[in-house]
Amino acid sequence: MNATSTATSLEPAPAQSVSLRLLALAALSLAGLGISGYLTYVRLAHAVPMCSTVRGCETVNSSPYAAIGEIPIALLGMGLYTLLLCLSLVAWKGPTALQPWAVLGSFGLALSGTLYSGYLTYIEVFVLQALCQWCLTSATVVTTMCGLSAWTLLRPPGALPG
Amino acid sequence: MTESGQNSQGMDGRRTRNDRRRRQPITSPRPLVSLPMIWGVALVAVMAVAGLIYLGERLRQPPPGTIGSVPAGETGPAAAASPATSAQAPAGSAPAGTIVYDGKSKGPKDGPVELIEYADFQCPVCGAHARLAAPRIDEAYVAKGQVRVTFRHFPFIGLESLQAAMASECANEQGQFWPYHDKIFANQSGENQGAFAADKLKGFARDLGLDTARFDACVDSNKYRDPVREQFNEGQRAGVRATPTFFLSEQKIEGAQPFQVFQRLIDNELAKRR
Numbered sequence: 463m464n465a466t467s468t469a470t471s472l473e474p475a476p477a478q479s480v481s482l483r484l485l486a487l488a489a490l491s492l493a494g495l496g497i498s499g500y501l502t503y504v505r506l507a508h509a510v511p512m513c514s515t516v517r518g519c520e521t522v523n524s525s526p527y528a529a530i531g532e533i534p535i536a537l538l539g540m541g542l543y544t545l546l547l548c549l550s551l552v553a554w555k556g557p558t559a560l561q562p563w564a565v566l567g568s569f570g571l572a573l574s575g576t577l578y579s580g581y582l583t584y585i586e587v588f589v590l591q592a593l594c595q596w597c598l599t600s601a602t603v604v605t606t607m608c609g610l611s612a613w614t615l616l617r618p619p620g621a622l623p624g
Numbered sequence: 625m626t627e628s629g630q631n632s633q634g635m636d637g638r639r640t641r642n643d644r645r646r647r648q649p650i651t652s653p654r655p656l657v658s659l660p661m662i663w664g665v666a667l668v669a670v671m672a673v674a675g676l677i678y679l680g681e682r683l684r685q686p687p688p689g690t691i692g693s694v695p696a697g698e699t700g701p702a703a704a705a706s707p708a709t710s711a712q713a714p715a716g717s718a719p720a721g722t723i724v725y726d727g728k729s730k731g732p733k734d735g736p737v738e739l740i741e742y743a744d745f746q747c748p749v750c751g752a753h754a755r756l757a758a759p760r761i762d763e764a765y766v767a768k769g770q771v772r773v774t775f776r777h778f779p780f781i782g783l784e785s786l787q788a789a790m791a792s793e794c795a796n797e798q799g800q801f802w803p804y805h806d807k808i809f810a811n812q813s814g815e816n817q818g819a820f821a822a823d824k825l826k827g828f829a830r831d832l833g834l835d836t837a838r839f840d841a842c843v844d845s846n847k848y849r850d851p852v853r854e855q856f857n858e859g860q861r862a863g864v865r866a867t868p869t870f871f872l873s874e875q876k877i878e879g880a881q882p883f884q885v886f887q888r889l890i891d892n893e894l895a896k897r898r
Contacts, residue, residue, distance in 0.1 A: 527680070530676065562657050563657070566665055578673045618655070618656050
């Protein structure tokens with residue numbers, strides 16, 4: 463691998479398409495932050511979550527799988543989405559040299575979130591036998607973010623052959 | 625894609641001078657950062673998640689020896705919550721095929737396997753267990769004297785969880801814990817919305833033909849508040865964080881598992897004791 467293959471700037475690319483993707487990443491981070499913030503509140507306040515499924519959210523959110531030790535998973539989710547928001551903002555409007563790394567960081571974090579959400583969904587379906595719409599929405603959000611960041615990494619706008 | 629192919633094109637999609645000179649065909653755009661870098665990050669992500677899952681599983685296990693400290697049968701604070709066990713049929717005196725009820729336990733005292741359940745009467749998953757797997761466990765194992773099931777309170781959903789737990793102890797005074805247990809689960813409706821308010825709980829006792837004057841006085845006295853809370857604390861010490869949680873010897877079982885899961889685990893335990 464030579465120097466030019468490690469990282470290049472997003473800056474020279476046609477701005478509109480990449481901006482839309484990065485804006486979408488930031489918007490999805492905000493959505494994820496809202497969901498995980500709400501679930502953190504529910505967990506810490508022992509409140510009953512609003513849920514359209516039959517008490518699934520409460521079963522899931524009060525289960526032993528909703529925390530690692532004393533730390534609620536939702537709180538970890540808040541940390542994840544906060545980092546993702548920062549990285550997507552850097553990728554969007556940050557210093558040119560940092561933009562590719564911010565996208566790469568977003569991809570790594572979103573992939574972690576996607577994999578862990580997959581594990582949690584497995585637990586919901588096969589162990590707890592209860593589904594939490596908030597958790598599933600968060601899983602969808604982070605998976606979409608993973609796809610968007612991977613897409614931006616692998617097919618940067620303007621890099622089409624021609 | 626070759627390394628030179630990757631590097632012959634600018635990030636913005638414009639060909640470099642070198643590229644134009646070489647007229648090298650490019651079949652796909654090069655990524656923002658190198659592919660090995662992307663794979664490296666993906667690998668780190670996978671390892672981080674695996675570590676997180678492992679850590680979570682480790683922390684969910686009760687501390688070593690905790691299960692052994694949970695007393696078999698009704699002793700300690702639980703015994704205080706079951707003062708009427710002597711009024712019930714003595715364990716082991718019933719013919720085969722009959723379930724022996726003994727306070728908040730059922731099955732023979734000297735049964736080879738004990739299944740301890742921590743539950744909240746308002747917990748819908750506990751209700752599902754009471755309706756689905758529990759009757760099959762009773763039929764397959766408890767009635768045959770192979771398993772003793774013991775109920776412990778873990779009221780965490782709200783005030784009505786505590787009220788229901790205390791009322792069930794009042795029913796236990798009259799040797800009617802299990803019928804009252806079934807009655808409560810059959811009447812679950814919302815949480816902390818009045819389904820297990822004092823008048824409803826007293827109505828269940830009336831429906832079951834209990835001595836209502838004695839039962840009502842017991843409920844009004846809140847005398848089982850501390851024993852119930854002590855069971856909750858005991859559950860927390862044993863590693864219970866949600867309901868229902870079961871302890872079968874050294875194993876912790878969480879959630880409303882299908883009967884087949886209990887069957888497999890109980891059969892394993894019985895095989896060990898043969």
